[in-house]
Amino acid sequence: MDAVTDFLAMGGYAAFVWPCFAITAVVMVALLVQSLAALKSREATLRALQQAEEARPRRRRTPQAAPDSTPDTGAEVAREA
Amino acid sequence: MFNRFANPNRFLRLSRPLVPVMAWATVLLMAAGLYMTFFTAPADYQQGQSVRIMYVHVPSAWMGLFCYVGMAVAAAVGLIWRHSLADLVAKATAPIGAAFTFLSLVTGSLWGKPMWGTYWVWDARLTSMLVLLFLYLGYMALQNAFDDPERGFKASAILVLVGVINVPIIKFSVDWWNTLHQPASVIKAGGPSIHPSMLWPLLVMSLAFTTYYVWVLLLRVHAEIAASKIRALRMRQASA
Amino acid sequence: MRGFLAIVRRDLSLAVRQGMDSVMVVMFFVLACVLFPFGVGPEPNVLARIAAGVIWVAALLAAMLSLERLFQTDYEDGSLELLTLSPLALEVVVLAKIVAHWLTTGLPLIVASPLLAVLMNLDAAGYPYMVLALALGTPSLSLIGGVGAALILGSRRGGVLLSLLVLPLYIPVLIFGVSAVDAAIGGFEAKAQFLVLGGILLAALPLCPWAGAAALRQATE
Numbered sequence: 001m002d003a004v005t006d007f008l009a010m011g012g013y014a015a016f017v018w019p020c021f022a023i024t025a026v027v028m029v030a031l032l033v034q035s036l037a038a039l040k041s042r043e044a045t046l047r048a049l050q051q052a053e054e055a056r057p058r059r060r061r062t063p064q065a066a067p068d069s070t071p072d073t074g075a076e077v078a079r080e081a
Numbered sequence: 082m083f084n085r086f087a088n089p090n091r092f093l094r095l096s097r098p099l100v101p102v103m104a105w106a107t108v109l110l111m112a113a114g115l116y117m118t119f120f121t122a123p124a125d126y127q128q129g130q131s132v133r134i135m136y137v138h139v140p141s142a143w144m145g146l147f148c149y150v151g152m153a154v155a156a157a158v159g160l161i162w163r164h165s166l167a168d169l170v171a172k173a174t175a176p177i178g179a180a181f182t183f184l185s186l187v188t189g190s191l192w193g194k195p196m197w198g199t200y201w202v203w204d205a206r207l208t209s210m211l212v213l214l215f216l217y218l219g220y221m222a223l224q225n226a227f228d229d230p231e232r233g234f235k236a237s238a239i240l241v242l243v244g245v246i247n248v249p250i251i252k253f254s255v256d257w258w259n260t261l262h263q264p265a266s267v268i269k270a271g272g273p274s275i276h277p278s279m280l281w282p283l284l285v286m287s288l289a290f291t292t293y294y295v296w297v298l299l300l301r302v303h304a305e306i307a308a309s310k311i312r313a314l315r316m317r318q319a320s321a
Numbered sequence: 322m323r324g325f326l327a328i329v330r331r332d333l334s335l336a337v338r339q340g341m342d343s344v345m346v347v348m349f350f351v352l353a354c355v356l357f358p359f360g361v362g363p364e365p366n367v368l369a370r371i372a373a374g375v376i377w378v379a380a381l382l383a384a385m386l387s388l389e390r391l392f393q394t395d396y397e398d399g400s401l402e403l404l405t406l407s408p409l410a411l412e413v414v415v416l417a418k419i420v421a422h423w424l425t426t427g428l429p430l431i432v433a434s435p436l437l438a439v440l441m442n443l444d445a446a447g448y449p450y451m452v453l454a455l456a457l458g459t460p461s462l463s464l465i466g467g468v469g470a471a472l473i474l475g476s477r478r479g480g481v482l483l484s485l486l487v488l489p490l491y492i493p494v495l496i497f498g499v500s501a502v503d504a505a506i507g508g509f510e511a512k513a514q515f516l517v518l519g520g521i522l523l524a525a526l527p528l529c530p531w532a533g534a535a536a537l538r539q540a541t542e
Contacts, residue, residue: 007119011130016195020188024137028293031180035300042307049314215489222485226476235539236472240486243468243532247490250521254493258500 089166089306096299103296110289117282132279134192140287141185142206144294145213148178152220153245156238166302168234169309171241172224173301177294179217186210205259209252216244230312324409325417332421343429346383350430353379354437365442372441373451373502379437380430380455381491384462387426388487389480391418391470392537401474402541411534419467419530427459443506450505457518458498464522464529465490471536494521 010017118136125132152174159167189207190200201207220237227233336342357375361367395401404414434455438448469487473479501514 010133011124013129013131013195016131016191017133020134020137020191023187023191024141024184027180027184031177032293032297032300035297035304039300039304039307042304042311046307046311046314049311049318053314053318212489212492215485219482219486219489222482223472223476226473226478226482228477232475232539236476236536239468239532239536239539240472243490246528247493250493251489254496254517258496 088164089169089309092166093303093306096303100296100299100303103292103299106292107289107296110285110292114282114286114289117285122279122282123276128196131192131195134188135279136282136286138185138188138192139283140290141181141188142210143287144290145178145182145185145210147291148174148181148294149213149216149241149245149248152178153241156241159234160238160242165309168238169302169305170298171238172234173298173305175217175221175224177297177301179214179221181290181294182210182214182217186214203259205256208255208259212251212255213248216248220244230309324407325413328404328409328414328417329421329424332418333424336421336425342387343425346386346426347429347433349386350379350383350433351437353382354441357441368442369444372438372443373447373499373506375441376434376437376443376451377455377458377495377499377502380434380459381462381488381495383430384426384459385466385484385487387422388463388466388470389473389483391422391467392474393470393479396474396540401537405537405541411537412530415467415471415533415537416530419463419533422467423460423463427455427463430459431455443502447502447506450502450511453515454498454501454518457515457522458494461494461518461522461525462491464525465494468529468533468536471533471540474537474540494518497521 008014008018114136118133122133122136124130152171155167155171155174158164159171186207189210193202193204193207194200220241223240224233224237227236354375357371358368361371392401395404405411407414431452434451435448438451443451466483466487469483469490472486473483476482497514497517501511501518504511504514
């Protein structure tokens with residue numbers, strides 16, 4: 001038990017040594033978590049957009065084939081997507 | 082438009098497998114480095130146990146400088162060859178370098194308290210690192226100040242190149258100013274005379290910090306690539 | 322050369338017509354210095370000790386005041402695009418605008434500095450060195466600041482951003498400018514400091530217009 005307390009005391013420098021390692025750990029982990037979260041959210045957005053993109057031209061081909069059809073259908077399709 | 086992403090896509094394919102490799106390397110090296118820091122490295126005969134701060138302080142400072150150089154190289158490549166991936170690397174490096182520089186300042190002042198008796202002295206090295214932090218913050222602020230990301234890349238690339246010419250001048254003038262105002266600093270760590278029992282933990286920790294940098298850099302570059310794809314898709318949808 | 326002078330003359334006449342610009346810069350310079358005795362107390366010894374530093378810092382900040390608009394007005398009314406298309410090298414255009422900026426801010430600061438030296442109780446032996454250091458240093462401030470002014474074109478929060486970019490780069494000029502004056506007052510040789518100040522100016526003279534032109538090109542692209 002003494003060995004542990006001795007170790008934690010850091011020869012009287014505990015108040016400086018441990019905060020150093022704690023702050024380093026906090027900053028590095030926070031940067032990592034933030035980077036991961038940004039990556040995840042952007043990839044999710046990208047996937048959603050790409051799915052919308054794939055879904056789009058297939059539906060739009062109908063109004064393009066018949067240019068006389070009302071423009072309203074196109075707007076509705078966009079809203080659905 | 083797609084030509085522009087051909088290159089990033091290949092980069093994505095090649096670098097995705099690297100992410101877990103770097104993650105594991107960081108975890109293992111960090112564990113080994115911390116073990117060596119606390120159990121194999123000896124206490125300094127003058128500074129006692131407080132010398133263990135060196136094993137996070139010195140790698141942080143090295144990485145802070147290394148990231149700035151890396152950012153400058155990436156910015157130059159982006160500017161000269163109009164390589165969009167290099168722009169993203171420069172942008173992704175900035176916050177990591179700023180974090181390391183910040184850490185080197187905080188750990189340095191926490192080390193300074195028992196050694197110098199005060200949290201902050203205008204020591205040449207601390208002052209240079211402080212200026213470096215401001216350079217990082219200025220770079221990041223300029224990067225984010227434009228609505229058009231392309232403008233942000235180019236303007237900040239020019240800024241970082243101007244900065245990299247200035248860094249040695251600033252370092253020289255701060256050293257000069259410092260010797261004029263006070264005697265040389267107390268801590269003389271990291272000299273070539275360092276004992277192997279202290280050098281090894283330092284090297285392992287530095288390696289761990291480097292793999293951490295590569296790991297986070299890859300994550301951030303991937304996020305930037307995703308963001309630019311999102312922008313391109315939104316633009317196309319808006320114009321369609 | 323003729324085109325260079327034409328741009329300098331145009332910017333100067335614009336500054337004169339809008340008036341007050343140089344006057345405002347000098348007023349800011351004087352006011353910023355005058356605040357210090359209120360901050361640190363009026364003891365002549367204390368003031369004399371910090372005089373050179375205070376005058377230099379105030380000069381630095383004053384030189385930044387009008388930087389933001391160095392290219393801004395030209396950028397907004399489109400004349401910058403005309404300048405990039407003109408046969409004159411863009412580097413020369415940038416240098417001309419920086420020279421005009423120095424003539425409207427740096428020069429008035431130098432002229433006003435002896436007055437501040439009196440107010441700050443600077444040792445009389447330091448006056449000529451103060452003026453000489455400012456004469457060598459303020460052109461570098463305008464040159465480095467010119468790059469910053471070109472970089473922030475079209476950005477959000479231009480002014481604050483500009484100070485964040487430019488002030489760290491001003492540190493070497495500040496260090497050597499102050500220590501030149503301090504050394505001269507202390508009776509030491511100040512040649513080295515003046516040589517470094519001159520060296521910074523000589524290095525900035527070709528590099529800054531070049532970097533500034535690169536920044537303008539990407540801004541008008």
